[in-house]
Amino acid sequence: MTADGTPVRVGVFGLLGSGNLGNDGSLEAVLGYLRAEHPAAVVDALCGGPEAVTARYRIPATRLHWYRGEYRTASRAGSIAAKGLGKLVDAVRTAAWVRRHDVVIVPGMGVLEATLPLRPWGFPYALFLLCASGRLLGTRVALVGVGASAIADRPTRALVRWSARLAAYRSYRDALSRDAMRAMGVDTARDEVYPDLAFALPAPPPGAPSDAPSDAQGPVCVGVMAFHGGNDDRDRAEEIHRRYLDGTTRFVRTLVEDGRPVRLLTGDGVDAPVAAAIVDAVGSPLVTVSDAASLAELMAEAAAADAVVATRYHNLVCALKAGTPTLALSYAAKSDALMAGMGLGTYCHPAREVDADRLVEQFRELEQRSAELRRTLAERNLAASRHLGQQFAALTAALFPATGRAGGTTDTNTDTDTDTRARVLKEAP
The missing domain is CATH 3.40.50.2000 (Glycogen Phosphorylase B;)
Structure with missing residues (x-):
């Protein structure tokens, strides 16, 4: 009043x-x-x-x-x-x-x-x-x-x-x-x-245990984006987008070859064609696209995954809020700052120059430290x-x-x- x-x-x-x-x-x-x-x-x-x-x-x-x-x-x-x-x-x-x-x-x-x-x-x-x-x-x-x-x-x-x-x-x-x-x-x-406002949203329930066999690993969420560079990159926007799409597609294909289910996440309607292009290029039933319509639904997807690799800033926020080990395809300093603040600063990879082989190496290291990183994220979220x-x-x-x-x-x-x-x-x- x-x-x-x-x-x-x-x-x-x-x-x-x-x-x-x-x-x-x-x-x-x-x-x-x-x-x-x-x-x-x-x-x-x-x-x-x-x-x-x-x-x-x-x-x-x-x-x-x-x-x-x-x-x-x-x-x-x-x-x-x-x-x-x-x-x-x-x-x-x-x-x-x-x-x-x-x-x-x-x-x-x-x-x-x-x-x-x-x-x-x-x-x-x-x-x-x-x-x-x-x-x-x-x-x-x-x-x-x-x-x-x-x-x-x-x-x-x-x-x-x-x-x-x-x-x-x-x-x-x-x-x-x-x-x-x-x-x-x-x-x-x-x-x-202060932290991003999305950290004030309700935390998702913990993900269910993976259905994968004991000698296999569970699902991975990959957040994709219609990325064409920044405001100063207009003259090479298509080149940047092609490199981003090619590198991300190669990474997803490697996960599928390892038998990993991959769930593609988006954060804006303009990202849908990128997800569709990756699905078509990989051509495997292990690759599916999320229809999440809110950050709460994105968090739930991230909570159910073993790990997340994402580009959009708020895809990263959702994964970190869910407490899931996360690797950023970073397109701006804000992503690097977010990851550092949540204790995962080591796990950033440039979205402008996606090197699929290096990304796979970083991802495997991330998963090896999964239990430790989940404890870190729980503390940082609190x-x-x-x-x-x-x-x-x-x-x-x-x-x-x-x-x-x-x-x-x-x-x-x-x-x-x-x-x-x-x-x-x-x-x-």
Whole structure:
């Protein structure tokens, strides 16, 4: 409640409901926090896939962009004009939406980075409109547990920098992100680093014992991605993708030749053709594709596997949260930082230069240390859960000062608060 007794109006913002499971998992974690600690809050979204968000999370949602073809390449004069008009309309629409809220939360996601191809007038412009509207209209905008990276493209860098400066609250999912924003001219003296928001989601149940014979080994999850390099790799995107696909396919084929069942995981709708290409190339019934539609389902897949090899950042998060020994096909420094923070920094392999033979060697070493690594992950997951309890306490103190909730959480309370949020998430529709 606000000071005058009316419910706090909270908006959530981002490319949510658009098919990216990592983005939706961050939203789910924040909704769990709000429902557990601020149950009277009235919540709605401005997002990429409003129909999906409303159907899944039972909150009203509005389309992020007026022009429905925002993320399609505009080649004809009509579409170019519509896209340009959309930028003006979105400025008005965003300000009107922000004005209706006391608080707007951007839940996690790599909203301040350009580790994948990105145009400045797409999401960076939308985020700038949000943060500028919040500052002008007196609505507190919070960038919560977000990812960031140093950005070379000047227009994108300027939009990202000003978005961060105009936000009322910032926290990051790793120290590299905070360092990147500092390097781009943002004062980060009061900004904190916490684990990725997905670590606040309920842990999956332990996987069932493998059905493989005692002299064999069980299933392996391989997370694949429509990887074409980063924002600065556009001139060789197809070459990077071909090397990634060829190397990953060779690795999967080696696993199959050893008699290992392989479950291909994706994290976004655009990854499906990559999984299909690997299935066709290997041509074995041992290779199947997961139809997981949420991070919870991805975690369950990872929990049932002996080991995971994955590319997408939130595929890695799911595997680590599940406590399964994991090897990263790393495409950005954020993946390396995540793996190091969870005690598996040795098990990273460059996605741009997949060497199938070397990858097999790393994978076999990973499996030899499986029991040890599972103990390490159990310890790191417990620490991450406690740290995220502190994140949510800090968020309450910064954004909900009139609610009367405590501004901080002691270690003795953190586990209870985390358990409450997990229970709310499990019970949510």
